Amino acid sequence: MRxxxxxxxxxxxxxxxxxxxxxxxxxLDHVGQSCLRRPELWxxxxxxxxxxxxxxxxxxxxxxxxxxxxxxxxxxSCSFCIATHSSIADRALPAPTFEDWRDGAxxxxxxxxxxxxxxxxxxxxxxxxADVDATRDAGVTExxxxxxxxxxxxxxxxxxxxxxxxxxxxxxRDRLRGADMLRRRGYRxxxxxxxxxxxxxASIR
Amino acid sequence: xxxxxxxxxVSRLGPHVEALVRAVxxxxxxxxxxxxxxxxxxxxxxxxxxxxxxxxxxxxxRVVDADVEALTTKGLSDDAIFEVTVAAALGEAExxxxxxLSLLGx
Numbered sequence: 001m002r003x004x005x006x007x008x009x010x011x012x013x014x015x016x017x018x019x020x021x022x023x024x025x026x027x028l029d030h031v032g033q034s035c036l037r038r039p040e041l042w043x044x045x046x047x048x049x050x051x052x053x054x055x056x057x058x059x060x061x062x063x064x065x066x067x068x069x070x071x072x073x074x075x076x077s078c079s080f081c082i083a084t085h086s087s088i089a090d091r092a093l094p095a096p097t098f099e100d101w102r103d104g105a106x107x108x109x110x111x112x113x114x115x116x117x118x119x120x121x122x123x124x125x126x127x128x129x130a131d132v133d134a135t136r137d138a139g140v141t142e143x144x145x146x147x148x149x150x151x152x153x154x155x156x157x158x159x160x161x162x163x164x165x166x167x168x169x170x171x172x173r174d175r176l177r178g179a180d181m182l183r184r185r186g187y188r189x190x191x192x193x194x195x196x197x198x199x200x201x202a203s204i205r
Numbered sequence: 206x207x208x209x210x211x212x213x214x215v216s217r218l219g220p221h222v223e224a225l226v227r228a229v230x231x232x233x234x235x236x237x238x239x240x241x242x243x244x245x246x247x248x249x250x251x252x253x254x255x256x257x258x259x260x261x262x263x264x265x266x267r268v269v270d271a272d273v274e275a276l277t278t279k280g281l282s283d284d285a286i287f288e289v290t291v292a293a294a295l296g297e298a299e300x301x302x303x304x305x306l307s308l309l310g311x
Contacts, residue, residue, distance in 0.1 A: 002273040005283035034287070041232035042291060045225040052221050077266040116305075124304040132308050142309055143210035149305030150218045153298045160294030163265035164257075165273070165287070 001030050002166045006037055014193055022170070026177035029084075030167035031158070032189060039194045046157075050187040053154055059144035062183070063092030064110050068151045070098050071114045075121040078159035080167050085155075087179040112138030113145060117152040215311045222302065229291050235284035244292035245299075253279065258293045265294070 001007050009015050014036045021028045028036075035043025054065050066089035073081035090096035097105045104111045112135040119127055135145050161167075169175035230241050243249045249258050257272045276286050 002270060003283040003286060006287070038284075038287060041228050041234055041288065045221070045228040049218070049221040049225055052218060056217070077264075079266075120301050120305050124301050127304060127308060129308065141210065143214050146211040146214040146306065146309055146311065147218075149302060149309070150214070150222070152305060153222065153302040156301050157291075157294045157298035160261050160265040160297060161291055164261040164268050164290045164294065166268070166270070 001033075001168065002164075006030075006034065006165075009033060009036055011036075011193075011195060017190070017193055021178075022174075024177070025173055026181050027170045027174040028189075029080075029169055029174070029178055030165075031162065034161075034165075034167070035189065036193055043189075044194060047187050047189065050154060053147070053150050055186040058147050059141060060110075060113075060147060061092070063089050063094075063097075064106065065147075065151060066092055066183075067097060067101060067106055067110060068114055068117055068148055069155050071101060072117050072121050072152050072155035073159050075118045076156065076159035076163075078155075078163050080162045080169070081155060081159055083169070083175055084179050084182070087176060088183045091180065091183055108138040109135075109140045109144070113140050113148040116140075116145065117148050120149065120152050121156055211309050211311055215306065226295065226299070229288075229295050234288045235282050236288045241288055241292040244289040245296040247293075247296060249289060249293070253281075254289065258289060261290055261293045262297050 009018055018028050018033070035047055037043075054069065055062065058065060060068070066085050070082055070086040070089055073085060086098035089098055093106070095105075101111065101114055106114070116131055116135050119131060132142075132145065136142075140148075169178065230245065231238050234241070240249070244254075244258055247258075247262060255272070255275055257268065257276060260268045260272060273286060277283075
């Protein structure tokens with residue numbers, strides 16, 4: 001975490017919660033910590049979106065959505081998000097798939113949607129109707145493709161924040177257990193952890 | 206227009222994106238909404254932010270500690286750096302969302 005002031009949560013209840021997650025070997029990662037530090041500007045609306053996109057009603061299973069999240073993260077070379085979301089995907093899908101997704105291991109619709117979000121991530125200005133046609137030919141409905149586009153939005157945002165600020169996991173064990181918590185419980189944090197934001201310092205510019 | 210089902214996805218998820226965009230750009234913070242909009246739109250001052258925000262937008266995995274330390278040395282607070290980072294990332298994400306949905310006619 002490159003922001004030294006963000007390494008310590010501001011409220012006792014937040015620090016106590018963080019301590020609890022450390023005790024059980026699934027430390028709340030820097031994404032979660034950033035949400036607690038900036039709940040109004042970032043945490044509440046971002047988590048609400050993540051929960052709806054990744055756990056709400058969908059044409060895709062949870063495992064398929066997490067796989068698409070990992071694929072977007074792979075396109076952005078975001079090691080932190082690849083590690084978390086490929087782990088969730090591989091646990092949620094019938095068989096581990098992330099390593100072999102390019103070979104079609106997840107099936108034609110998921111593979112086509114994954115190829116679509118890769119191009120949307122790496123070369124958005126080169127996309128055209130043929131890219132949509134390719135997904136349609138693989139059996140992806142327009143609703144399912146729209147859902148994949150929202151996953152691409154979320155992780156093109158998250159990957160940049162994570163790598164810009166150097167978010168990390170405390171250990172591989174914490175990462176794996178944290179991923180399992182996300183798989184089972186989704187992207188919500190207990191409401192008591194969110195409080196009114198601290199009075200911000202004087203504005204610049 | 207795209208299919209009604211794609212429109213249904215947009216009507217369900219779009220308000221969450223709009224709420225996030227409003228929060229990132231307009232919430233009280235260490236930076237003004239104008240500064241965050243400049244960061245979101247790729248027009249932030251190079252004099253203030255150096256190469257950092259361009260890296261966040263184009264290849265965030267290449268950001269190094271020195272990029273952020275340079276901002277701190279210039280007097281930017283952690284809150285200010287966090288806000289412009291999120292805003293710059295948001296701009297790139299929105300570009301992809303708009304591109305993807307436009308292909309679906311949404």
